[in-house]
Amino acid sequence: MQNSSPNSLTDKQAEELVRSNIGWMLAIAERLLGERALAEDAVQEAFISAFQGFEKFENRSTLKTWLHRITINAALMKLRKLKSLAEQPIDEYLPEFDKSECRLEAEWTHLASTDNIVANEESQARVHTAINTLPKDYRIVLLLRDIEGYSTGEVAQYLKLSESNVKVRLHRARAALKKLIEPLLRDEVF
Amino acid sequence: MKPQNNILRKLKGFMLRTMPNMITCREFEGFVVDYLDNELPEKQRSKFELHIRMCKECRQYLDAYQRTIEISRRACSSSDDAVPDDVPDDLVKAILKARKY
Numbered sequence: 001m002q003n004s005s006p007n008s009l010t011d012k013q014a015e016e017l018v019r020s021n022i023g024w025m026l027a028i029a030e031r032l033l034g035e036r037a038l039a040e041d042a043v044q045e046a047f048i049s050a051f052q053g054f055e056k057f058e059n060r061s062t063l064k065t066w067l068h069r070i071t072i073n074a075a076l077m078k079l080r081k082l083k084s085l086a087e088q089p090i091d092e093y094l095p096e097f098d099k100s101e102c103r104l105e106a107e108w109t110h111l112a113s114t115d116n117i118v119a120n121e122e123s124q125a126r127v128h129t130a131i132n133t134l135p136k137d138y139r140i141v142l143l144l145r146d147i148e149g150y151s152t153g154e155v156a157q158y159l160k161l162s163e164s165n166v167k168v169r170l171h172r173a174r175a176a177l178k179k180l181i182e183p184l185l186r187d188e189v190f
Numbered sequence: 191m192k193p194q195n196n197i198l199r200k201l202k203g204f205m206l207r208t209m210p211n212m213i214t215c216r217e218f219e220g221f222v223v224d225y226l227d228n229e230l231p232e233k234q235r236s237k238f239e240l241h242i243r244m245c246k247e248c249r250q251y252l253d254a255y256q257r258t259i260e261i262s263r264r265a266c267s268s269s270d271d272a273v274p275d276d277v278p279d280d281l282v283k284a285i286l287k288a289r290k291y
Contacts, residue, residue, distance in 0.1 A: 011286070018285050022277050031266065040281055047285045095251065100203020101214035108250040111257055118264040127265040146259055147266045152227070167223045175219075178258040185254055185261075 009054065018047060021064070025071045031143055032075040034132050038082075039075070046074035072148065076158060079140070090135050093176030112187045123184055130180035138173035145170050206241070213237045218248050222255065 009017070025046060029039035049070050057066050096104040117123045131139060144155045145166070152170075156163045178185070206214045213221070221238045224230045230238060242249050 101216040103215035103247040105247040
């Protein structure tokens with residue numbers, strides 16, 4: 001399949017391409033857009049772009065990496081159409097400091113292990129909900145950097161932001177996520 | 191917060207603000223991303239690491255912050271592994287139909 005040109009893709013090959021990649025593409029788009037219906041639209045647009053641009057795919061990256069980028073671009077384009085990437089308030093989830101600039105952080109007597117949280121379906125769902133609770137502008141940066149594994153520079157390019165702005169948003173998103181999943185991290189019952 | 195703790199915090203804050211090579215907890219906050227990316231210049235890195243050694247709140251905060259990153263990565267990658275097979279057939283058909291135009 002990877003050596004085929006677009007025109008040589010038979011209907012069967014095209015269907016195979018769609019069926020073998022649509023699952024993970026939908027998962028990414030849904031994470032970014034926060035809604036299944038929007039994700040389906042984005043994935044449809046991504047496949048159309050992929051079919052149209054298949055000629056340019058020269059095996060310099062893997063097919064999955066190539067489709068990954070196309071999916072992210074399609075999802076971001078949809079996101080931009082919905083609303084501009086203007087900042088939204090995230091303040092209530094951010095770390096607090098006293099007048100002496102010392103951190104106000106309740107003492108940690110226990111920190112739950114990653115394995116325990118990830119192994120538990122309900123906890124995992126709580127993590128997903130917490131990520132979706134983040135304001136969109138922050139959620140996108142966290143997803144692209146921490147989950148999809150893009151560099152700060154790449155995220156800056158995708159979102160047309162400066163690298164320092166990406167870092168600020170990333171830090172706030174992580175700090176807010178920490179606050180949101182703190183009961184899990186402390187092994188408390190929600 | 192107990193009055194005794196309050197005094198200790200004020201002392202700690204004063205020390206962090208005034209002693210050489212120290213940073214406050216608020217300043218620490220601005221270094222976290224670069225520190226974890228190994229992109230902090232040497233001088234700032236040693237200030238950051240000195241602060242970690244001296245400040246229990248920031249040390250614990252950083253542990254929980256790193257654990258959060260780890261958990262979000264793992265939680266999302268395992269949901270990728272569990273990508274549903276129930277991809278709507280009508281969506282696949284719509285995509286393949288759009289390809290022909």
